[in-house]
Amino acid sequence: MKKRKIGGNNILLAITVALFAIMYAGGCIIYADKGFTHFQTFLNVLINNAGLIAVAAGMTCVMLTGGIDISVGSLIAMDCMLMAVGMETWGIKSPVLMTMVLVIGIVFGLVQGFCVAYLEIQPFIVTMAGMFFARGMTAVICKDQVSIVSDKIFTAISNAKILIPFGGYENKKGIYQVPFIRPTVIVVLLVVIIVFLMLKYTKFGRSIYAVGGNQVSATLMGLNVKKTKLLTYTLCSFLTSIGGICYCLNTMCGTTTQAAGLEMDAISSSVIGGTLLTGGVGNVFGSLVGVLINGTISTLVKTNGKLVSSWSNIITAILLCFFILLQAVFAKIKESKKV
């Protein structure tokens, strides 16, 4: 039996899991009377953040290569608006629109990936331009809020409940409530598992780690660094589009300000989940825990009822800052050990 060493990166992940456990347990104790202890509350965190989980999975891949993609929030807004206007105004059926959105995601990612990989422009600049482009395009498609009501397939998927046979509770009227999840949760959990397997066992996944770890040695190893980067950005935008569909199924509308600041949530989820900003180290399951932490923060703020929603923004930013500093400290310790 090989003994596994606990390195700095595993410590980061362990801190994250512990933080989530403490936060959730704390919520259970403080807000026990407000229904925080029910199993459904936890499932609701999953349901409400389904889109974010898919986006965080893509973001983790990009951050593993040492890049970043801040266009995801705006891309989701554009997807939602396109689907809402497509169904309500243009009368296109939802399966066609979903395919269209996924294709747009791939094209969007290809363009961004090309600029980053082959034109060697800083990822932040490229994706920031992408962010403003997508946000502007949302307004070009339609300036008003559009609610989705007419498409039957889409509404049916949105309202579908998958019941879970355990963990129910009796509400105040004494009726037994069966806990449930939405189909979107199944989809995004599948995405996380697939991305995890891809990163661990495929050639592409391993070259992502190699490129992020050290670009020069990856090139010397004979890996096609540019192609890997291009495909990673494409994958991220594709997963973001899947996330956009899930997001749209949750909100059932398109507005120009939708998913504002979602890129921040996705990045902080990845960072909190143990992905190094410099690339090369990280794990999709860590990002999943990161999303759950983010979701728990906003649920706690909502359950409190007295706090303004901007508090959840501030707390997330503080957490992000804490973990970034932690990473920097770990990196410094590592460097001093080398010397």
Place this chain on the structure above:
Amino acid sequence: MEKIKKITKMKLFLPVFSMLLVMLINVVYDIAAGNAPLGFFAISINNGILYGRLIDVLNRGSEVAILAIGMTLVVSASAGTDISVGSVMSLSGGLCCMLLAGYGMTNVSEYNVPLWVGMLAGIAIACVCGLFNGFLVAYMNIQPMVATLILWSAGRAIGLLLCNSNIVYVRVPSFQFFGGYCGIIPTPIIIAALCVAIAGSVLRLTALGTYIQSVGINKRASRISGFNSAKIILLCYVICGLCAGIAGLVATCRIYSADTNNIGLNMELDAILAVALGGNSLGGGKFNLAGSVIGAYTIQAITTTLYALGVSSAQAPVFKAIVVILIVVIQSEPVRAYFKKMSAKKEAVKA
């Protein structure tokens, strides 16, 4: 051909060229719309104040011009951009109005504290934000954009908290003065001109400009030559914060209220675009302040032109994003190498 090459190689070619291009588009648009062909340049005095589209561009472009000063230095020294400036603008405006009106008030016509206390507090908080960003970048070695991402999200949220999620109106003439008119000239123009003059003379008369460029070109070499690289980078971020604070106050005084949700929204893009348009490389190193300032007014001219063409403020980012991408693509190494190859081939054919 040689002459054209000489002109395109000049420092201020890109900003001046794009400025002229925007003006030309305006003239063409005016002729097509049946207005006076030179309507863009017409300046008149109505009701005792200067009036005209050019004045409008200069007036509305003040914030971007002020931001561009700080952004230029940050880009030059750390090869990264400060994306928190928009949020910091909103935060400084929010704090200023909160102090002037008193916490929880939404509409006042008298100061709660003296004007200078509010203004100073707004600028001070912006400097603190710059200090925070600078500390993360210079001493913790975090990529600039990730470090500033924290305040990009938190700055606006804190501003909202300070204003109790309301729009705080301060209806006092002396407060409105800074966003209104000083005699016949709009005050923001004067403030922007003062900022540019001070920054320009400090950079030219002291060695600071050289230090910043040296750190931007090679951080380690400058450290070995005896500069305190980290301190210089920190200073650049503080200056950028200061500029964001001043710009935030100008934007706040203009509408005599702290609309924390909208002040400085998407402003970081404008500021970065101004720096790129000014002919500065986003990869750091040498900078050109005059270029950035001209770039800033060009951005405003583009925005005004877009509005005149009937594009809404929510749609305008599409065009700006395309311009940014075009500029950085032209600046990128592989494209430059490709063009060099092409011209070399041409010459080879000639020979």
